[in-house]
Amino acid sequence: MLLIKAKSRSRYVCQNCGYVSPQYFGRCPxxxxxxxxxxxxxxxxDNKKVGGSLNGISSQPVALDAVDLSDNKRIPTRISELDRVLGGGVVPGSLVLIGGDPGIGKSTLLMQVSGSLAATSGQQVLYVTGEESASQVRLRAERLGVHGKNVIVYPETDMDLIRRAIKEVKPGFLVIDSVQTMNEPALASASGSVSQIREVTNELMRIAKNEGVTTFVVGHVTKDxxxxxxxxxxxxxxxxxxFEGDMHHTYRILRAVKNRYGSTNEIGIFSMEEDGLxxxxxxxxxxxxxxxPHATGSAIVVSMEGTRPILVEIQALMSPTLFGNAKRTTTGIDHNRAALIMAVLEKRANLLLQNQDAYLKATGGVKLDxxxxDLAMAVAVASSYQDAEVDPGDCFVGEIGLTGEIRRVNRIESRIEEAAKLGFKRIFVPKNNLAHYQPTAKIEVIGVTTITQCLQQALKRSKTVQTKGGREA
Structure with a gap:
């Protein structure tokens, strides 16, 4: 009997977007x-498809009210900022992807999570690492104070062996560090390729849903x-x-961009120390x-990150330009928003900024969007330009329109209470926000309608400045 072996064929896959083509292109179409x-x-x-239900049993139509939720109660990680971002804890059988720049602290965070979950839940955590040896992982665990027999380290990249280890250990939690190093032996492509990442993630999803294993996956990021x-x-x-943050600062911000079980507006803030996060x-x-306390070009804004109000200092430095075109440089603030605010200040507040280089920054490595x-940014720019001090007890909240009006913002009560809690004396807010506001906090709330009105009340003029048209400010 003659056996005919199926032929293999070649295809070309774009590593940037996953586009598949039967022929090679120098530039992805x-x-x-x-x-x-x-x-x-x-x-x-490779073309064989695996069928079946994600929950490991034969799928049957069922009424929505009859779906059992007894085994899907959230498990707190005992790390309050992570629980906040996840929506109250991890959902059993969920698949969580954590991305971030190299060295930002992804492995540190997951090792601390592994130790906390192993200690509080009593279940085993299988820590699969494809980038470090077992001794290297042990050294990090010792530095972070993570101990116990419930954290099992498995340095491996072969998905067949990882599946076998999961069946033997039966862990409650699984950590994959990182998905780009894992390899599916059935595929001929190299580790980290588009097809490998897709198949490995699909297999991890089936493990999480079929076995009920909560899985954390580390993902590398591109230069963008x-x-x-x-x-x-x-x-x-x-x-x-x-996982975001400046390598030169100790603060790290954990931000959710997708969450099927919670809000995507929450952030968690950590401080990186020698013994961990x-x-x-x-x-x-x-x-x-x-x-x-007495610096010019500084204003405090009460920004909302999800449901949490955060006070951040916005700094501005105005300097006469030495060239024909003025420079606009921002850090942590959208460049286009800064240019828009400066245009409004020049047109509506009569400040001559077209020959001024502007440098704006949100301190602490925070990104504000x-x-x-807007109002705090405008006050900081005007303060630096006029060399006028802003009272250290003032803070500012408000959106600025192109006609110079101050427009209302959301969650004004939470912003005012946070400013009062930190000892601020006055807060400038849009006047339209005060229509139904009932004062409860010990802070003076000043409603403003235009940017000119706000600058007149907020800035302490330290010297006379010439504005556009030759008039004195």
Whole structure:
């Protein structure tokens, strides 16, 4: 009897977007990236599809009210900032992807989570590492104070062996560090390729749903800050968390960009110390502790990150330009928003800024992108330009329109209470926000309608400044 073996064929896959082509292109026809097409050999076995339900049993139609939720109660990690971002704890059988720059602290966070879950839940945690040896992981665990027999380290990249270890250990939690190093032996492509990441993530999803194993996956990021691999990777998982921060600062911010079981507006703030990540209980006080009391070009904004109000210092430095075109440089603030605010100040507040280089910064490594920061940004720019001091007890909240009006913002009560709690004396808010506001906090609330009105009340003029048109300010 003559056996005919199925032939293998080649295909070319873009490592940037996952586009598949039967022929090679120097430039991807889908995303336009150059030199990203990599050849992959596809055998007949690769085309076999695995069917079945995600929950491991035969699927049957069932009424929504009859679905059992007894085994899906959230498990707290005992790390308050992480629980806040996840929505109250981890959901059993969920798949959580954590991305971030190299060295930002992803492995440190997951080792601390592993130790906490192993100690509080009593279940075993299987820590699979494809980048470090077992002794290296043990050294980190010793530094972080993580001990116990319930944390099992397994340095391996072969998914077949990892599946076998999961069946033997039967862990309650699984950590994969990182998904780009894992390898599915059935595929001929190299580890970290689009097809490998897609298949490995699909297998991890089945393990999480079939076995009820809560899985944490570390994902590398590209130079643009996106998680490396196909975009379908983020669609397959239940939660996507980004670990952000400046390598030169101790603060780290954990931000949810996708969460099937909670809000995507929450953030968690940590401080990186020698013995690991520490929860920052009062981030507002931490961000303001180094503020100079009588400096110009500084204003405090009460920004909302999810349901949490955070006070952040916005700094501005105005300097006469030495060239024809003025420079606009921002850190932690959208460049286009800064340019818009300066245009409004020049047109509506009569400040001559077209020949001034502007440098704006949100201190503490925080990124601010909500409209309510407009007023504080404008006050900081005007303070630096006029060399006029802002009272250290003042803070500002409000969106600025193109006609110079101060527009209302959301959650004004929470912002006012946070400012009062930290000892601020006055807060400038949009006047329209005070229509139904009932004063409860011990702070003077000043409603303003225009940017000119706010600047007149907020700035302490230290010297005379010439404005556009030759008039004195």
């Amino acid at each position: 889908n995303c336009g990236a150059w030199n990203q097409m990599v050849e992959e050999v596809v055998s007949a076995a 800050g996106a998680i490396a691999g196909p975009k379908v990777l983020e669609h397959m998982v239940d939660t996507v968390l980004y 520490h929860v920052v209980d009062n981030p507002s006080e931490s961000f303001l502790e180094e503020r100079l 909500e409209p309510a920061i």
